[in-house]
Amino acid sequence: MKRVWRLVALVLVAGIGLQLFFLVRIALAATVDPQSTTFQRSEAWRIATGSKPFRWRQQWVPYERISDNLKRAVIASEDDSFSSHEGVDWEALEKAWERNERAEARAARQQARSSTRSQLAAPKRPKIVGGSTITQQLAKNLLLSGERTLLRKGQEIVLTFALERMLSKERILEIYLNSVEWGEGVFGAEAAARHYYRKPAAQLSAYEAARLAVMLPRPKYFEKLPNSGYLASRASTIAARMRDADLP
Structure with missing residues (x-):
């Protein structure tokens, strides 16, 4: 019986230690730009161990050097209540x-x-x-694995609330836009803008930003189908909705 209680105690200590580790990572992210996310590291390993040449594009840019068009497009496409909700819709x-x-x-x-x-x-x-918000997506990509389980979803929600309490909405959006995947080995707004439009993220037009926003749920898929009718049609819809998107 003592062994059982010891095992339970070890599990509890490990769980508390993991939560403290997550909280420290989030606290640091308030002022220190994350060098990588859990998702990026898993993708880097997959690409490096695959048969294709290793290519990686990412360049961190501050919030003010990302076009407001892209900020509005991503909010309109991914999370239209981002500026007002508390992390979970x-x-x-x-x-x-x-x-x-x-x-x-x-x-x-x-x-x-x-x-x-x-x-x-x-x-x-x-x-x-x-149905995840931008903050939930950041919590998952920054700190968690990609598995789909109720336990992982519960942890995601806990971390989402921690992100919302410890970081500003502007900082959450800044980290998200600098780390989200936009194609095979393409991460962040600057890399995406240069990869698809040969220009910096600060110069994206409304329609270019809308196309990038529409790609987010399936970036590798749409990277291979640049002439997709759905991509063009959905981008036009998002471009029309951007004026109603509230920036933090």
Whole structure:
């Protein structure tokens, strides 16, 4: 019995230590630009150990050297209540959960109707919708793994609230725009602007910024399809909504 309690105590100590580590990282991020994120390091390892040549593009630029067009476009596309919420948009999260449940149910029905064919080919997995805010995305990319579990989601929400309490909205957006993925080995607004438009992030037009914002959920996919009709259409929609996006 003592061994069990010792094990429980060790788990608790390890858990508390991990939370303190996260809090220190977040506190440092208030004044020190993060050199890399957990997601970036995992991507760097994947690219370095793959068959393709290793290419990495990232250049940190301060908040004022990122076009307001891009800030507004990302907020309009990813999190239109970013400037006013406290880190988590519970309504969007609930809607995403409901959409995922319906998608899972449809997939289960399709598999049941085609049980014979499913023995020959694996059923197509439904698309998972996130519903995460910009702060949640930063918490996940900066500190956590990409696994999809309830425990990881719970940790993400805890870190999201810590980010909102310890960093300003402007700083959260600055770190996000400098670290988010925009293609294979392309990270941050400056690298994305130069990679796709051969110009600095400060000079992005409204439509260019809207296209970059639309790419965010699937950057590697859209990097290979620059002439995508969906990308152009959605970018036009985001460009029209940008004037209503509130900057922090």
